[in-house]
Amino acid sequence: MDYIKKQLPDSLAKTGGIMLAVGVIILVMAFIFTPERAFFDYLWIYLFMVSISVGSLALVALEYLVGATWSTPFRRITEILASMTPVLIILAIPLFFGMHDLFHWTHTEVVENDAILTAKSPYLNVEFFIARTAFCLLLWVMFYFLLTRNSEKQDLDGDPKYTKRNVTLSTIFAPLFVVTITIAAIDWAMSLEPHWFSTIFGVYYFAGTIVAALAATTYASVKLKEGGYLDKSLGDDSFYSLGTLMFGFNVFWAYIAFSQFILIWYADLPEETFWLIHRWEGSWKFVSLALLFFHFVFPFLILVGRNIKTNIRALKWMAPWMLAAHALDLYWLIFPTLFRGNASIGWQELSFPFIIIGLSMVVFKLSAGRKNLMAVKDPKMQMGLDFHL
Amino acid sequence: MIGKILKKFDEKFLKSEPRTGELYAVAALFDTPDQIINAAEKVSGSGYKKFDVLTPYPVHGMDGAMNLKPTGIGWVGLIAGMSGTFLAFLMIWWMVEINYPNIFGGKPYFNLTASIPIMFELTVLLSALTLVGSLITLFLKLPANANPLMDTDFIKRVTSDKFGIYIEAKDAKFKFEEVNALFAELGSSKVSNIHEAVYDIGDTNNPLLNIKFIGVLLGTTASVVVITYFVLNVLLFLPPFDWMQRQPKVLPQTQSEFFKDGYSMRKPVEGTVARGFMPYEFNGMPDSMVVITPNPLPVTKKVLDLGKKRYDTYCSPCHGYYGKGDSRLRGQFPVPPTLHSVKVANWKDANIYHVITNGQNTMPSYASSISRDDRWAIVHYLRVLQRSTNAPESDFETK
Numbered sequence: 171m172d173y174i175k176k177q178l179p180d181s182l183a184k185t186g187g188i189m190l191a192v193g194v195i196i197l198v199m200a201f202i203f204t205p206e207r208a209f210f211d212y213l214w215i216y217l218f219m220v221s222i223s224v225g226s227l228a229l230v231a232l233e234y235l236v237g238a239t240w241s242t243p244f245r246r247i248t249e250i251l252a253s254m255t256p257v258l259i260i261l262a263i264p265l266f267f268g269m270h271d272l273f274h275w276t277h278t279e280v281v282e283n284d285a286i287l288t289a290k291s292p293y294l295n296v297e298f299f300i301a302r303t304a305f306c307l308l309l310w311v312m313f314y315f316l317l318t319r320n321s322e323k324q325d326l327d328g329d330p331k332y333t334k335r336n337v338t339l340s341t342i343f344a345p346l347f348v349v350t351i352t353i354a355a356i357d358w359a360m361s362l363e364p365h366w367f368s369t370i371f372g373v374y375y376f377a378g379t380i381v382a383a384l385a386a387t388t389y390a391s392v393k394l395k396e397g398g399y400l401d402k403s404l405g406d407d408s409f410y411s412l413g414t415l416m417f418g419f420n421v422f423w424a425y426i427a428f429s430q431f432i433l434i435w436y437a438d439l440p441e442e443t444f445w446l447i448h449r450w451e452g453s454w455k456f457v458s459l460a461l462l463f464f465h466f467v468f469p470f471l472i473l474v475g476r477n478i479k480t481n482i483r484a485l486k487w488m489a490p491w492m493l494a495a496h497a498l499d500l501y502w503l504i505f506p507t508l509f510r511g512n513a514s515i516g517w518q519e520l521s522f523p524f525i526i527i528g529l530s531m532v533v534f535k536l537s538a539g540r541k542n543l544m545a546v547k548d549p550k551m552q553m554g555l556d557f558h559l
Numbered sequence: 560m561i562g563k564i565l566k567k568f569d570e571k572f573l574k575s576e577p578r579t580g581e582l583y584a585v586a587a588l589f590d591t592p593d594q595i596i597n598a599a600e601k602v603s604g605s606g607y608k609k610f611d612v613l614t615p616y617p618v619h620g621m622d623g624a625m626n627l628k629p630t631g632i633g634w635v636g637l638i639a640g641m642s643g644t645f646l647a648f649l650m651i652w653w654m655v656e657i658n659y660p661n662i663f664g665g666k667p668y669f670n671l672t673a674s675i676p677i678m679f680e681l682t683v684l685l686s687a688l689t690l691v692g693s694l695i696t697l698f699l700k701l702p703a704n705a706n707p708l709m710d711t712d713f714i715k716r717v718t719s720d721k722f723g724i725y726i727e728a729k730d731a732k733f734k735f736e737e738v739n740a741l742f743a744e745l746g747s748s749k750v751s752n753i754h755e756a757v758y759d760i761g762d763t764n765n766p767l768l769n770i771k772f773i774g775v776l777l778g779t780t781a782s783v784v785v786i787t788y789f790v791l792n793v794l795l796f797l798p799p800f801d802w803m804q805r806q807p808k809v810l811p812q813t814q815s816e817f818f819k820d821g822y823s824m825r826k827p828v829e830g831t832v833a834r835g836f837m838p839y840e841f842n843g844m845p846d847s848m849v850v851i852t853p854n855p856l857p858v859t860k861k862v863l864d865l866g867k868k869r870y871d872t873y874c875s876p877c878h879g880y881y882g883k884g885d886s887r888l889r890g891q892f893p894v895p896p897t898l899h900s901v902k903v904a905n906w907k908d909a910n911i912y913h914v915i916t917n918g919q920n921t922m923p924s925y926a927s928s929i930s931r932d933d934r935w936a937i938v939h940y941l942r943v944l945q946r947s948t949n950a951p952e953s954d955f956e957t958k
Contacts, residue, residue, distance in 0.1 A: 428675065431672070432672055432673070432675070432676070435672050436664060436666075436672075436673070438664060438665065474637075475633070476629070476633065477629075556620075557619060558619045558620030558622075558623055559619060559620070559622060
């Protein structure tokens, strides 16, 4: 391999910092004028960050688990994307202050007069909620540090024992990830409507996170490849596999989303249907339809062919598309609780793109600064570079 | 044990090699994936077109090494899959809209949501079957039912532990010595010549009339029948399920220990009236005591149709289709007088209703066989019959 370590340009951190600052200013303004709405925006941003960072961590673990070789050249980029996980702990703190605005079940007087919420209160109470959140975050951060530390140590001596250690770690992480991502989805998104329940909800959110993480990895890899930061011999066939996986998990997302929908639709029980009805009232109908077409139908038709997936310039467009689709997905999950009857987009929501893009750029630059952008001495690296269909 | 039997069978009947047909191809075996990639590159680089590579598992990079053009098989899959989607849509639509419309769970007859799983399944099924079908078609070169490569040592090795490449004799550049030399130069572990299989059917003119063949056929059929019979009726026999007949439930007209009074059937609450069983208050009373009430039903086509249907069923056997007393049961029952008499024509609706409900002279009560509304509908229809025989002039004017 002919990988030469190159520093990412400082402009990345600068531009990112400016965008982040603009986003934070918008968000602070929103907190001053419309505090409730600002907390929903914040939750939206937070869940998107969780999707990318924890989804990337899951992808890293997945590579070790299944012994994939084609993804080894991209693994370090996925690790860098996962470096948002420690930041999530700090970002979670404002969320706890907004719980009263976000979650209906935190209102004690409401819970006392509501038989269903009273029955759910052993799970849905503030103390246990914070404990669960802390548990999930600490677990993710712990595995992030364990997995990346081994991977980075391997850059120095190329000892295969680090790979073996990471395989063991990933085996432990996989079931824990499934549990924690389900808890995260139920706590932060599903409990916005505490009367509603869907047992597939954790899987639904998980499918979305993996699509988002793959899209982020794809976009970052294509940009770095174009900028000459990656190995020259890394071919289109490797990017093809990223595209295939993105396509596959997108279909999986649609499958899960439809499974959730058809069961609620068929059973037609009022305790379940109201959640979908809120997403079909007024202009929410168009948001739901947009989700169907922009998250599934169009990407499916575009990505189904082989030519698109081997064309990295096309992937460079499809990856942000899928990230935007995931943002729409989260908007569709979160905001009907706040805006009953009609969807709404205001200046407050501008904070989302600014903070997401800005924060990602800053964290990427800071995290990548002292690392190789490829796992240079990974024993599987040469196989990954030689990968052909 | 079974392996040995199969091998004997193979030697006796299939006689896979040596073959006597024309040369089909020259095939070479290699030991490692790297060697086969190298061989594929060299063979395609030397300008051979009709060659193929067989490996026990997918070897990455083979498409490039063999210099293959992008395959169009994806389009076959796409078209087959889309046909599956469309056929499933049509099938469901026809079944629930035309063939057997039925309401399930308050949903419309046809609804897309419920059809999507089936459309999805049929998409997958049809594209998978078509792709496997096209694979077999292309490999066997239908209508041939076997590829010459089958039953050779070459194919046996490439399906277990070796990597094989062969060049067909039909190839424009094919020269026996050159191909052999090329394979030897590439380091092949074994080069073999594959001939077309020619199956010798011996001196029997028509193998279907062979006594042995017919005997084996009949013997096999008989044994399959006997074995199947014993397996299904003796070995795997299950008694019929009768747990729907033997239910711990209360039967009518029986004693029950569940209730204190020992009756299995419950009496209705005092004063309740079952639907459609409203008692008639003037039951058994003479005509003069009936309080005249108007007919509660409106005069509409629907009501008159109902009245005609009930009249034709219950009244017409004695009163006749037109109410003239032209009974179809003439001679078996006394013939009732005509319903077009001045007496009946001047009766109020309630009187006619009273007669149907209560009976009159030899006419029995129809209260138990004709429901309340149906009786009132019959009264309306009777008025139509009467009007038809005694229509005023104004009825004939065209409007």
